[in-house]
Amino acid sequence: MxxxxxxxxxxxxxxxxxxxxxxxxxxxxxxxxxxxxxxxxxxxxxxxxxxxxxxxxxxxxxxxxxxxxxxxxxxxxxxxxxxxxxYVAPSAWAPEGLAAALGRFAACSVAEPAWGARDVLRDRLATVERRGGWSVLTRASRATPAIEALWKHRDNALAVLDALPQVPTHGDAHPVNLLGRDGDDVVAIDWEQFGLGPVGFDLAYLLLGVEVPMDELVAAHGGEGREVRRGTAIVAAYTGVSRAAWALTQPDQGDHLARLARLSGVVEEAAQIVVPR
Known part of the structure; x- marks a missing residue:
């Protein structure tokens, strides 16, 4: 049946x-x-x-x-x-509190299971490439020199992420999934993309879903600030630009283009990291 x-x-x-x-x-x-x-x-x-x-x-x-x-x-x-x-009852979280919780999670020692997600951004960018890359942004006059540099040097960006500490990641740390509370810790749902990933990966997804500057989230996250910041900037930039490019192909573009505009400083910073000197 x-x-x-x-x-x-x-x-x-x-x-x-x-x-x-x-x-x-x-x-x-x-x-x-x-x-x-x-x-x-x-x-x-x-x-x-x-x-x-x-x-x-x-x-x-x-x-x-x-x-x-x-x-x-x-x-x-x-x-x-x-x-x-x-059932997980929703709890009110400030973005900085979520960032701090993600930092404590990233510091945990978790043995990687054979079914843990790997290379999430690499896989996603490969899918974007098969669909024509970010060319739709160029045609819509939405591309910037930093965006063009990110796409050109995406292999270098992935190499930078590979060299960062690999830590436990929820994989989709949008605030809607960081739902419940247990003291100062978050009870999260939707662990579909759990695995090990570069430090800053989860913080990047949080950054894309809140209105708090990256500086403040990185400070709240803790850990090795330079490494966390590099991982956050790269993942947020590539994910945010990819979402905006996808939105331009949809009847309802949502707020992805507006978020890309607000992310311009992060996109610039990521480009400075990944472009060879």
Whole structure:
């Protein structure tokens, strides 16, 4: 019999992950996420089983700074995987508090699992390249010398990131995923892209989702400031420009172009880092 949600479950979202088939809240207070088969490469950022493996392994159930909610069960069937987690109540977080939590998480020692995401930005840029790169920004007169330099020297940017300390990363540290609170630590959801990545990776995603300057977030994050700043600037610049280029191909462009304009200083700084001297 095909899997289907119970009629007394409340739908929370249709799911935004590539492998997510829906999210519901049950009458007993659990959250159920349905995962559907998709990308099979366990190192790819969109590997379809990763959220279930994060939950069942409890690899980040007790980490400092950032952790998962309690896993209540993982069930597999021929059509997919059903993950049950404890409900995470939303909590008000200042961006600086989130940055500090991400810094403590990055300082944790977590053994890399065989299914952890790797090379997320490299994979994403390869996809952008197959789709024509950032040429749409040039055609729309939105490209700047710094943007053009970033695209030309993207291989050097990836080499800089590879040389940075590789730390535990949530992979999609947007404020909507940094949801709950346990003291000074964050209870996060949607660990689809968890793995090891360059220091500053998670902070870059946070930067793209808040209105706080990078200086303040880097200071709150802590750690080796120069390395954190380099990782944050590069990941934020490449991700922000790629999102803006994608937005120009969509009927609803959202706020990606406005965010790119606000990110101009970070884009300039990233270009200064990656352009060979």
């Amino acid at each position: 095909p899997w289907h949600p119970s009629p007394d479950w409340q739908a929370l979202t249709p799911g935004t992950g590539q492998a997510t088939g829906g999210v519901w809240r049950t009458p007993d207070g659990a959250v159920v996420k349905r995962l559907l088969p998709g990308v099979e490469d366990p190192r790819h950022h969109a590997y379809w089983e990763r959220q279930a493996l994060v939950a069942s392994s409890r690899i980040v159930a007790g980490t400092r700074g950032l952790r998962t909610a309690e896993c209540l069960g993982v069930e597999r069937d021929v059509d997919g995987i059903t993950v049950r987690m404890a």
